[in-house]
Amino acid sequence: MESSIVTFIANKHVYYKLRRTAVIKVAIVGAGPAGSYCAYKLAEKGSYPSVFDYSHPREKPCGGLVPATAQELFPFLKALPIPHSERSTMTMITPSGRKIVVGFRKGKIIGFSRLKFDQYLLNMAVNEGADLVEEKVIGLERKYGWWKVRTQKQSYAVKTLVGADGVNSMVRRNIIGSLSKRDKGVCFGYFVKGLENEDVTIKFLPGKKGYMWIIPRGEDTSIGIGSMEIRDSPELKTELATFISNFCPQAEKISEWTALIPNVKDSKTFRIPIAGSNWTLIGDAAGHVDPITGSGIIYALLDGELAAEAIAEDNPELFNKMWIKTYGQQLLRATKLRGWIYKQPLLEVYCMYLKVQNATPFA
Numbered sequence: 001m002e003s004s005i006v007t008f009i010a011n012k013h014v015y016y017k018l019r020r021t022a023v024i025k026v027a028i029v030g031a032g033p034a035g036s037y038c039a040y041k042l043a044e045k046g047s048y049p050s051v052f053d054y055s056h057p058r059e060k061p062c063g064g065l066v067p068a069t070a071q072e073l074f075p076f077l078k079a080l081p082i083p084h085s086e087r088s089t090m091t092m093i094t095p096s097g098r099k100i101v102v103g104f105r106k107g108k109i110i111g112f113s114r115l116k117f118d119q120y121l122l123n124m125a126v127n128e129g130a131d132l133v134e135e136k137v138i139g140l141e142r143k144y145g146w147w148k149v150r151t152q153k154q155s156y157a158v159k160t161l162v163g164a165d166g167v168n169s170m171v172r173r174n175i176i177g178s179l180s181k182r183d184k185g186v187c188f189g190y191f192v193k194g195l196e197n198e199d200v201t202i203k204f205l206p207g208k209k210g211y212m213w214i215i216p217r218g219e220d221t222s223i224g225i226g227s228m229e230i231r232d233s234p235e236l237k238t239e240l241a242t243f244i245s246n247f248c249p250q251a252e253k254i255s256e257w258t259a260l261i262p263n264v265k266d267s268k269t270f271r272i273p274i275a276g277s278n279w280t281l282i283g284d285a286a287g288h289v290d291p292i293t294g295s296g297i298i299y300a301l302l303d304g305e306l307a308a309e310a311i312a313e314d315n316p317e318l319f320n321k322m323w324i325k326t327y328g329q330q331l332l333r334a335t336k337l338r339g340w341i342y343k344q345p346l347l348e349v350y351c352m353y354l355k356v357q358n359a360t361p362f363a
């Protein structure tokens, strides 16, 4: 009698545990460009993922600048139905103060708000059949070849897990360890009004590896400063204040932000596998941002597409080879050049080179 009561209670416990655990084939943590585009591409292939993100609609500290090359790779960017800016020139100010206007040979650069862009991408995914779970993932465990994904509300049993949760990725932390402090840069800035008709402007920093920017985004403008070295952060606000008073005192500040950005300095970081038999990391969580320019949106979209392909083939691990083959050499080369390109004499020559080539540094 006693033992049957114990069995009954134990079974009930298991039953309630199971009832609280929803089963998901593919879960994507993070609905930034990487996660949403991956969800969209998977849904397009008939595999309908669940995307976990608690933050939308939200702005993200970002210039929102994408080069013409991105529009060739992702034609939906050519006809974005959200407010955005388009420019066929860019003004660069060299460390010595020389102003160089570069006209692009091919296409235009566009700038948009990440509030609008990320919402647009997420809608694309949901309209295609992906499921949005508006919950924050707070725990992760690997059990018998499955993942137990825990949010504040409940637990989920997940077959394949995609970490698209940005520079401080908790998925990455739990699987291969966080990006080191050394492999991150820092940015500070504002969203402002009153500069929407300005040219996209980049001012390189004398004596630092980084630059300041003005990027009109249609309805507002991102103005900021970024350095590859986190130790530079205390000086950034003062440097940006001087830049604003010299170049655009009319800017009307709406909000202020500070943000980290992947800035991989050691090519060994890029050699660490970022996908396994039932998991993959994409976008900022993978560290996939150009170490010289800070461009990450194009890589987030590329990662989303490639990871979706690998997962649809039931071989997430394939992503390790796919990203290296598609654009890996570009990032590896940039880790080697980043120390050189920001040396003042070279940077002066590099800006002249871009002018002669009619090319953008954000390719």
Ligand SMILES: Cc1cc2nc3c(=O)[nH]c(=O)nc-3n(C[C@H](O)[C@H](O)[C@H](O)COP(=O)(O)OP(=O)(O)OC[C@H]3O[C@@H](n4cnc5c(N)ncnc54)[C@H](O)[C@@H]3O)c2cc1C
Pocket (backbone or CB within 6 Å): 029, 030, 031, 032, 033, 034, 035, 052, 053, 054, 055, 060, 061, 062, 063, 064, 065, 066, 135, 136, 137, 138, 164, 165, 166, 167, 170, 187, 188, 224, 259, 260, 261, 282, 283, 284, 285, 288, 289, 294, 295, 296, 297, 298, 300
């Ligand atoms: C100041 C600044 C300026 C930049 N400017 C440019 C630019 O002009 N052009 C360019 O190409 N790149 C730029 N970048 C880089 C670009 O913003 C990133 O590379 C890009 O956003 C990466 O996309 P992602 O989807 O990987 O990550 P994110 O855009 O960071 O999205 C991650 C998502 O995951 C969600 N998330 C995080 N943790 C959890 C959790 N535990 N549970 C659920 N959801 C979670 C977050 O809410 C977020 O929505 C800039 C970056 C910074 C910091």
